[in-house]
Amino acid sequence: MARFQLKCTECHQNFPENPDLLLCPGCSRESGHPSLYGVLEIEILDPPSRLPAAPPADSGSLMAFLPISDPSSLAPLAVGGTPLLPVPRLREKMQMSRIWLKDDTRNPSASTKDRASLLVAAKALEYGKKIIATASTGNAATALSAICAASGQQAVVFVPAAAPPAKLIQMQSYGARIIAVDGSYDEAFELCNAACREFGWYNRNTAMNPFTTEGKKTAALEIAAQLSGEMPDFVVVPAGDGVITSGIAKGFAELESWGLISKNPRILIVQPEGSSALIRALEDENEDIRPQPGATSVADSLVVEAPRNSRWALKLIRGSRGIGLSVSEEEILHSIPKLASLTGVFAEPAAATALAGLEKAIRLGILSRENSVVLMVTGSGLKDVAAAGKTLPEIEKIAPGQEGLDRLVRDSIRILG
Amino acid sequence: MARFQLKCTECHQNFPENPDLLLCPGCSRESGHPSLYGVLEIEILDPPSRLPAAPPADSGSLMAFLPISDPSSLAPLAVGGTPLLPVPRLREKMQMSRIWLKDDTRNPSASTKDRASLLVAAKALEYGKKIIATASTGNAATALSAICAASGQQAVVFVPAAAPPAKLIQMQSYGARIIAVDGSYDEAFELCNAACREFGWYNRNTAMNPFTTEGKKTAALEIAAQLSGEMPDFVVVPAGDGVITSGIAKGFAELESWGLISKNPRILIVQPEGSSALIRALEDENEDIRPQPGATSVADSLVVEAPRNSRWALKLIRGSRGIGLSVSEEEILHSIPKLASLTGVFAEPAAATALAGLEKAIRLGILSRENSVVLMVTGSGLKDVAAAGKTLPEIEKIAPGQEGLDRLVRDSIRILG
Numbered sequence: 056m057a058r059f060q061l062k063c064t065e066c067h068q069n070f071p072e073n074p075d076l077l078l079c080p081g082c083s084r085e086s087g088h089p090s091l092y093g094v095l096e097i098e099i100l101d102p103p104s105r106l107p108a109a110p111p112a113d114s115g116s117l118m119a120f121l122p123i124s125d126p127s128s129l130a131p132l133a134v135g136g137t138p139l140l141p142v143p144r145l146r147e148k149m150q151m152s153r154i155w156l157k158d159d160t161r162n163p164s165a166s167t168k169d170r171a172s173l174l175v176a177a178k179a180l181e182y183g184k185k186i187i188a189t190a191s192t193g194n195a196a197t198a199l200s201a202i203c204a205a206s207g208q209q210a211v212v213f214v215p216a217a218a219p220p221a222k223l224i225q226m227q228s229y230g231a232r233i234i235a236v237d238g239s240y241d242e243a244f245e246l247c248n249a250a251c252r253e254f255g256w257y258n259r260n261t262a263m264n265p266f267t268t269e270g271k272k273t274a275a276l277e278i279a280a281q282l283s284g285e286m287p288d289f290v291v292v293p294a295g296d297g298v299i300t301s302g303i304a305k306g307f308a309e310l311e312s313w314g315l316i317s318k319n320p321r322i323l324i325v326q327p328e329g330s331s332a333l334i335r336a337l338e339d340e341n342e343d344i345r346p347q348p349g350a351t352s353v354a355d356s357l358v359v360e361a362p363r364n365s366r367w368a369l370k371l372i373r374g375s376r377g378i379g380l381s382v383s384e385e386e387i388l389h390s391i392p393k394l395a396s397l398t399g400v401f402a403e404p405a406a407a408t409a410l411a412g413l414e415k416a417i418r419l420g421i422l423s424r425e426n427s428v429v430l431m432v433t434g435s436g437l438k439d440v441a442a443a444g445k446t447l448p449e450i451e452k453i454a455p456g457q458e459g460l461d462r463l464v465r466d467s468i469r470i471l472g
Numbered sequence: 473m474a475r476f477q478l479k480c481t482e483c484h485q486n487f488p489e490n491p492d493l494l495l496c497p498g499c500s501r502e503s504g505h506p507s508l509y510g511v512l513e514i515e516i517l518d519p520p521s522r523l524p525a526a527p528p529a530d531s532g533s534l535m536a537f538l539p540i541s542d543p544s545s546l547a548p549l550a551v552g553g554t555p556l557l558p559v560p561r562l563r564e565k566m567q568m569s570r571i572w573l574k575d576d577t578r579n580p581s582a583s584t585k586d587r588a589s590l591l592v593a594a595k596a597l598e599y600g601k602k603i604i605a606t607a608s609t610g611n612a613a614t615a616l617s618a619i620c621a622a623s624g625q626q627a628v629v630f631v632p633a634a635a636p637p638a639k640l641i642q643m644q645s646y647g648a649r650i651i652a653v654d655g656s657y658d659e660a661f662e663l664c665n666a667a668c669r670e671f672g673w674y675n676r677n678t679a680m681n682p683f684t685t686e687g688k689k690t691a692a693l694e695i696a697a698q699l700s701g702e703m704p705d706f707v708v709v710p711a712g713d714g715v716i717t718s719g720i721a722k723g724f725a726e727l728e729s730w731g732l733i734s735k736n737p738r739i740l741i742v743q744p745e746g747s748s749a750l751i752r753a754l755e756d757e758n759e760d761i762r763p764q765p766g767a768t769s770v771a772d773s774l775v776v777e778a779p780r781n782s783r784w785a786l787k788l789i790r791g792s793r794g795i796g797l798s799v800s801e802e803e804i805l806h807s808i809p810k811l812a813s814l815t816g817v818f819a820e821p822a823a824a825t826a827l828a829g830l831e832k833a834i835r836l837g838i839l840s841r842e843n844s845v846v847l848m849v850t851g852s853g854l855k856d857v858a859a860a861g862k863t864l865p866e867i868e869k870i871a872p873g874q875e876g877l878d879r880l881v882r883d884s885i886r887i888l889g
Contacts, residue, residue: 110529113555131558132816133575138530138550144624158550161578163816165854186888205816207561209888216869221638224857227864230813232887234880235867242872249877254884396647399549399580399622437582437854440641447644450652452633455659460666463651467671470628470649 058100059122061265064367065093072122074182077263089241089346089361095265096305096367097122102313109280111136114173114273121174122269128177130206134169135273137161139281139429145397149417153287153427157278158400163205164225165435166356166403167274167299168198174270175259176202184257186211190247191261192240192295192356193222194434199259200231211256213243219355219439239350241360261298262364268302275306278429284316287427291416293408294324294333294379295357297368299433304371320429322377323422324368325412327352331381333362336369338379344369353384353442356405356434378421382411390414391436391443401436401443409433475517476539478682481784482510489539491599494680506658506763506778512682513722513784514539519730526697528553531590531690538591539686545594547623551586552690554578556698556846562814566834570704570844574695575817580622581642582852583773583820584691584716585615591687592676593619601674603628607664608678609657609712609773610639611851616676617648628673630660636772636856656767658777678715679781685719692723695846701733704844706833710825711741711750711796712774714785716850721788737846739794740839741785742829744769748798750779753786755796761786770801770859773822773851795838799828807831808853808860818853818860826850 061070063079070076077083082093103119111117113136115126123129140156162169172195179187188211189199196212203210212226216235227233234250236243244260251258261267279286286307292300304322311319326334330350336343346361362368372379390407394400402410409430416422436443453459463470478487480496487493494500499510520536528534530553532543540546557573579586589612596604605628606616613629620627629643633652644650651667653660661677668675678684696703703724709717721739728736743751747767753760763778779785789796807824811817819827826847833839853860870876880887 112527130816131560133555133557133578140550140622141548142622143548144622158580161550161580163575163578164818165582165852201812201816201818203816204813205557205559205561211887216867220861221854221857223867224861224864225812225818225853227867228809228812228818228853228860229816230809233867234876234887235869236872236876237869238872246872246876246880250880253877253881392645392647395618395642395645396621399547399618399620399646401581401618401642401645435582435854436645437638437642437852440638443645444637444641447641450633450640450644450650452652452654455653455655455663459651459653459663460670463663463667464670470651 057119057122060098060100061095062098063093064096077258088343090344090365091262091363092366094262094364094367097265097269106284106315107276107280109283111277111280114170117273117276120276123177124181128180129173130176130202132163132202132205134162134173135277139278140398142398148397151424155429156398156400156432157274157429158432159274160400160402160432160435164197164201165438166194166198167271167433168195169201170273171267171270172198172202172259174266175264176206176208178266179208179257180206185209186256187259188247188251188256189259190240190244192358193218194356195261196231197222197226200226200229203231204229213247215240215243221438239360240358244363261296267298268305271299271302272306274431275303279310279316286316286318286320287429288321289323289422289426290320290429290431291323291325291409291413292431293357293405293433294326295359296362297333297364300324300368301364301371304375308374319375322372322375323412323416324372324377324379325408326381327354327357327387327408328381328383330358333365333368334379334381336365337372342366342369354387354404354408355439356403357408380412380415382408382415386411388442388446392446395436400432402432403434403436403438404442406433474536474539477515477517478512479515480510481513494675505760507761507782508679508780509783511679511781511784514682514686523701523732524693524697526700528694528697531587534690534693537693540594541598545597546590547593547619549580549619549622551579551590552694556695557815559815565814568841572846573815573817573849574691574846575849576691577817577819577849577852581614581618582855583611583615584688584850585612586618587690588684588687589615589619589676591683592681593623593625595683596625596674597623602626603673604676605664605668605673606676607657607661609775610635611773612678613648614639614643617643617646620648621646630664632657632660638855656777657775661780678713684715685722688716688719689723691848692720696727696733703733703735703737704846705738706740706839706843707737707846707848708740708742708826708830709848710774710822710850711743712776713779714750714781717741718781718785718788721792725791736792739789739792740829740833741789741794741796742825743798744771744774744804744825745798745800747775750782750785751796751798753782754789759783759786771804771821771825772856773820774825797829797832799825799832803828805859805863809863812853817849819849820851820853820855821859823850
């Protein structure tokens with residue numbers, strides 16, 4: 056196990072491990088700005104001296120980098136260890152010889168969020184907390200539900216009632232108690248916090264719980280291992296609250312500070328235009344975001360009025376000499392079949408946003424075709440097939456038998472045209 | 473690479489590798505019984521002397537066991553290498569100390585079919601065949617589409633127009649040409665064969681193409697490696713055409729004949745009552761199935777009137793001292809949330825059928841609780857969430873804010889009851 060302490064990302068005060076500590080008591084604010092102040096960072100006190108082996112096994116193989124006392128705390132579900140794909144056809148299409156996809160659709164519940172939930176559930180077990188609650192646009196709740204099903208813990212999940220049906224049915228099948236909030240993700244987030252205070256539940260809310268960022272860090276560790284420490288110029292990350300962003304940026308910054316990788320990749324975050332508070336803060340060079348009331352996008356996983364982890368995420372992005380770009384709904388939707396048909400990786404809208412962002416960055420000259428790039432593919436297209444279907448033509452039916460074959464012969468040029 | 477020849481599963485005649493050879497010319501029949509006669513088996517001529525290493529990487533790590541000339545023929549998509557999960561909570565519930573899930577939902581397109589499509593596409597590349605066609609209830613077509621997207625080959629897929637929407641949208645996103653046949657899977661199968669003859673396409677139809685069985689064999693190789701050759705008493709396999717069954721049974725039989733595993737596990741196949749031609753042939757001790765016109769089930773992946781690979785599958789099941797069981801629609805549907813909530817693995821109806829079969833086998837005394845068992849989980853629940861939702865209660869909405877919290881406090885016992 057790695058020894059660790061908690062460090063405030065605002066005032067840098069240190070705290071020893073404490074099951075009831077979420078935000079820095081001095082810096083956090085109960086009211087006022089909707090972003091979280093005093094998010095706590097896990098500081099590893101005995102850094103490992105080498106990268107994990109590649110290809111990576113699941114998160115259990117990363118114990119030296121994680122704040123866990125005992126590997127048996129981890130739910131038996133093989134989280135992480137996802138492929139880093141070289142995608143030759145996308146490279147050819149983009150005329151870029153060094154693109155990789157980090158295919159996190161291949162986690163147990165089919166999204167990156169499993170990484171965070173695995174670690175939070177392990178800490179809940181170590182702390183003797185029986186019930187774990189989270190608010191979520193859908194994937195984090197599903198991830199927590201899956202982990203708790205495997206480990207025998209109880210998940211209570213707060214989701215916008217309008218979340219895609221596949222996500223709701225998936226988390227319900229895992230046996231979670233679902234609180235479908237007739238409102239936004241931001242409202243579900245606040246209700247979850249209130250319920251955790253009221254009932255003493257362990258709060259997995261993203262960024263509120265310091266182990267969420269730490270769990271997502273494992274994606275960066277794996278990328279570094281898979282590239283043998285020879286890091287890409289850019290890593291493209293779809294952003295909502297900014298916690299996947301922070302986890303990945305923190306992971307790389309840590310590895311660089313320990314001398315285990317060649318350089319700290321620049322983080323390119325991508326948000327939908329309709330939910331782009333982080334992008335605007337980057338453009339305006341602000342430390343705080345301005346909330347975006349009524350934020351909306353087909354990329355439901357990224358829809359948040361006030362990104363909760365904005366302050367730390369913005370610091371880490373800037374620390375990596377990173378940048379942000381927003382993309383249109385149309386760009387997102389067209390990226391789904393483009394990514395799938397050029398790589399074999401079927402992404403949900405939020406995840407396809409990474410490709411839309413890369414293309415826009417190339418168009419704007421922010422990235423050159425000589426740059427090396429890893430795209431984070433954060434969730435499976437099976438999570439929201441209605442969105443994937445929006446740009447696809449209707450499928451025509453044909454008759455079976457000779458009639459069908461005759462028609463195929465007639466149409467053969469069109470079929471393969 | 474493994475050297476190999478083709479061997480007829482009926483007359484045992486051998487044939488050298490031949491790109492245009494599908495079934496044994498002597499034994500296959502153009503008409504008559506709808507099951508395939510003369511399915512060809514791949515016979516490896518230079519057996520490896522040890523099991524692959526565990527945990528297994530993707531199929532690329534199994535080259536010594538596979539009839540491929542060059543690992544670079546395999547599409548860059550990291551097929552296979554899926555976890556074998558120990559599932560402590562399911563073990564407790566079943567009062568069986570040795571159950572594992574082979575979680576093949578974690579393949580690139582989220583089903584076991586990726587294993588077959590990977591190998592067929594690699595052979596098509598080696599043979600210079602530009603277009604690959606398959607008929608499918610959905611998953612095989614999706615798998616071929618994903619593999620071809622990654623490799624740059626062209627997939628033409630024949631599916632029943634009534635396939636679940638998620639599967640259709642997924643394969644369409646991958647860029648396949650879709651022939652939606654207004655009829656049954658069996659009719660799609662015949663139309664695909666006719667089109668392949670007409671246009672010279674490489675025919676990936678299950679069992680017709682000998683590499684489909686061989687690709688599915690990789691699941692058995694991985695299970696053997698993951699258990700260090702200490703094999704379970706039973707492996708439970710959901711069955712449609714009987715090709716996953718044959719692949720897995722063949723893999724174990726091969727490993728046993730080469731002295732690499734402790735014993736050949738008994739195969740327990742499971743079919744839905746509404747599509748159970750193989751089960752009835754086993755019960756009646758017949759070598760041929762009787763077709764089941766109008767076969768139907770919520771487990772769409774298993775719906776076939778005349779299992780094409782019935783003759784070889786029945787031989788292999790019997791050779792393993794195996795058995796077959798059919799399960800009801802209700803048993804299948806209830807197995808989905810049961811499996812998900814006890815293991816964190818969300819299965820499509822066809823895959824959940826394995827758990828329904830295990831439970832029935834225990835009830836009937838066919839298996840004892842002392843037996844060790846691996847369940848093949850062949851496809852993700854995200855492929856058909858409508859089916860998964862059928863047994864779940866409606867989710868109630870609650871208001872955000874203080875009103876919602878008050879309601880939670882009032883309902884707290886019910887919420888966690």
